[in-house]
Amino acid sequence: MSTQLLYQGKAKDIYGTDDPDQIISVYKDQATMLNGARKEEIAGKGRLNNLISSLIFERLNKAGVATHFIKRLSETEQLNKMVSIIPLEVVLRNRTAGSFSKRFGLKEGLVLETPIIEFYYKNDDLDDPFINDEHVTFLGLATSDEVAYLKSETRRINELLKEWFAEIGLTLVDFKLEFGKDKDGQILLADEFSPDNCRLWDAKGNHLDKDVFRRNLGSLTEVYARVLERLQAVAEKEE
Ligand code: TMP
Numbered sequence: 042m043s044t045q046l047l048y049q050g051k052a053k054d055i056y057g058t059d060d061p062d063q064i065i066s067v068y069k070d071q072a073t074m075l076n077g078a079r080k081e082e083i084a085g086k087g088r089l090n091n092l093i094s095s096l097i098f099e100r101l102n103k104a105g106v107a108t109h110f111i112k113r114l115s116e117t118e119q120l121n122k123m124v125s126i127i128p129l130e131v132v133l134r135n136r137t138a139g140s141f142s143k144r145f146g147l148k149e150g151l152v153l154e155t156p157i158i159e160f161y162y163k164n165d166d167l168d169d170p171f172i173n174d175e176h177v178t179f180l181g182l183a184t185s186d187e188v189a190y191l192k193s194e195t196r197r198i199n200e201l202l203k204e205w206f207a208e209i210g211l212t213l214v215d216f217k218l219e220f221g222k223d224k225d226g227q228i229l230l231a232d233e234f235s236p237d238n239c240r241l242w243d244a245k246g247n248h249l250d251k252d253v254f255r256r257n258l259g260s261l262t263e264v265y266a267r268v269l270e271r272l273q274a275v276a277e278k279e280e
Pocket of ligand 1: 048130132138140141169215216217237238239240
């Protein structure tokens with residue numbers, strides 16, 4: 042297999058393979074926030090995120106969601122379909138938290154009866170600005186039909202994930218997804234799903250996600266390991 046580095050990200054590096062339609066994602070032990078302004082090495086984080094994300098993508102694939110995930114290769118690597126990433130962060134919120142609470146002056150944890158979807162333009166130079174559907178089509182990031190698909194698919198994924206996390210005693214507060222297009226133009230769920238890009242609260246209100254790093258609440262790997270243990274217990278039961 043060739044190991045050509047195609048892209049170096051904040052949390053993952055992407056390598057080419059002998060098959061132009063497949064890539065290898067290597068999860069790294071790095072945590073960043075504020076667009077990389079704060080950066081820390083956290084031993085074991087890459088392994089935890091790869092294992093968590095692989096379990097979730099396997100389940101999404103089984104549920105019929107079109108994703109880039111092919112298989113997990115090792116503790117820190119997975120094989121993915123090559124896609125061209127649509128430069129949008131699609132955020133869905135089930136409850137108020139984070140930037141939403143700040144923007145609207147609302148306390149965290151209020152239930153949003155209808156989950157709210159937001160778009161952010163993935164552009165480091167502009168600090169990933171908050172944009173609406175019309176900005177998305179104006180900027181040529183997606184057509185209006187594609188925007189409608191991204192929203193309906195995100196809502197469908199939310200329904201599945203909300204239920205899976207509820208089974209293990211966790212509330213899925215919000216999350217961020219990224220999508221890409223494969224060589225045939227089909228839109229696939231891409232990137233990762235891990236406590237780096239969602240908020241998970243347990244019944245006692247503990248944060249089992251990256252807010253532990255953002256807000257200095259304790260050991261990130263300890264809480265990610267708890268999420269993994271709970272997901273593995275369910276996965277083993279289903280086998
Ligand atoms: P926010 O409240 O900071 O806007 O974040 C909403 C959700 O999106 C939260 O689960 C974290 C996730 N997120 C990312 O994964 N990457 C990002 O760059 C941002 C801003 C949020």
